[in-house]
Amino acid sequence: MTARSQAARFQPEASVEADPRWARVLSRDRSADGQFWYSVATTGVYCRPSCPSRAANPRNVGLHGSLAEAKATGFRPCKRCNPDGPSADIENAAIVARACRMIEESEEVPTLADLAQAAGLSTGYFHRLFKSVTGLTPKDYAEAHQASRVRDGLAKGHSVTETMYGAGFNSSGRFYEKSRNMLGMTPTQYRAGGANEDIRFAVGQSSLGAILVASSDKGVVSILIGDDPDELVRDLRNRFPKARLVGGDKEYESLVVRVVGFVETPQIGLNLPLDVRGTAFQRRVWRALQDIPVGQTSSHSEIACTIGAPNAVRAVAVVRF
Numbered sequence: 001m002t003a004r005s006q007a008a009r010f011q012p013e014a015s016v017e018a019d020p021r022w023a024r025v026l027s028r029d030r031s032a033d034g035q036f037w038y039s040v041a042t043t044g045v046y047c048r049p050s051c052p053s054r055a056a057n058p059r060n061v062g063l064h065g066s067l068a069e070a071k072a073t074g075f076r077p078c079k080r081c082n083p084d085g086p087s088a089d090i091e092n093a094a095i096v097a098r099a100c101r102m103i104e105e106s107e108e109v110p111t112l113a114d115l116a117q118a119a120g121l122s123t124g125y126f127h128r129l130f131k132s133v134t135g136l137t138p139k140d141y142a143e144a145h146q147a148s149r150v151r152d153g154l155a156k157g158h159s160v161t162e163t164m165y166g167a168g169f170n171s172s173g174r175f176y177e178k179s180r181n182m183l184g185m186t187p188t189q190y191r192a193g194g195a196n197e198d199i200r201f202a203v204g205q206s207s208l209g210a211i212l213v214a215s216s217d218k219g220v221v222s223i224l225i226g227d228d229p230d231e232l233v234r235d236l237r238n239r240f241p242k243a244r245l246v247g248g249d250k251e252y253e254s255l256v257v258r259v260v261g262f263v264e265t266p267q268i269g270l271n272l273p274l275d276v277r278g279t280a281f282q283r284r285v286w287r288a289l290q291d292i293p294v295g296q297t298s299s300h301s302e303i304a305c306t307i308g309a310p311n312a313v314r315a316v317a318v319v320r321f
Helices: 003-009 020-026 067-071 088-105 112-119 123-134 138-155 160-166 172-183 187-191 229-239 250-263 274-290 300-306 310-315
Strands: 037-040 045-047 061-064 198-206 209-216 219-226 244-246
Touching (some): 088 112, 112 138, 138 187, 160 187, 172 187, 198 219, 219 274
Antiparallel strands (some): 198 209
16 A cells, blocks of 8 residues: 555544644654654654654644554554664663673673673774763773672671672772772771761652762762662661761752752663662762862752752752751
């Protein structure tokens, strides 16, 4: 059947322009993929909302709540957006998720070339894809996972040497060079539960749930994500039973608002497994905190304006003792 004959029997919806889904088609909204499809009588194809093709005349468009409805028009699937298969975002997220698993399951940190080869991509394209999906480079993600292995090893009472090699470090020099930034204190102090350390903390909200940020005077010691703010505080206490935990610090609350607002990009990595998203988000918060100049302060309103989210001030719910 030709496109002309198909169009002759196609009955487009009279109110397409008034339908809020049409605005999502015009903006090529990727988050709408899988929620609905649309068909175009004049070309005889059906598409996903994010299709990059030129916008059609709404008088020739039909909106469909399921793929079966779109196929029932008798039109063919668009070759540009492949509406019958997974979206490009889902496919890319799957590639990145597999690379993250490879990083997590390797005894030593894989090279960029190894990761790209496993994905069947060039190193340059893979690097750009990984960063676009997670907001991090593969190296950043690997360092985040390595730091997590160090913290877990020390928390379980393993010796510093056991923890060092267990996390994939081949030399003590390299380990001690990085350990202060990873832990916010020396490995020995971390293993001892933060003895003689003052740790400030605050709890805020992110797209992934409640987020607790804690720091010593030497750096960030912990970033935790979960559903229950009180549970996060209990987790912090368990990690550092010998430290003095300090809540209700207005300056530190402001810092958390600023950082969480700065790195909050819910559209990044929505198709990734939750644990991968959580690791990536934590790492971005960690890096943003480290980039803040020592001694710099701002009011709540100034911070909210800086991050372009005036309501972010209300998002912080600080837990007090």
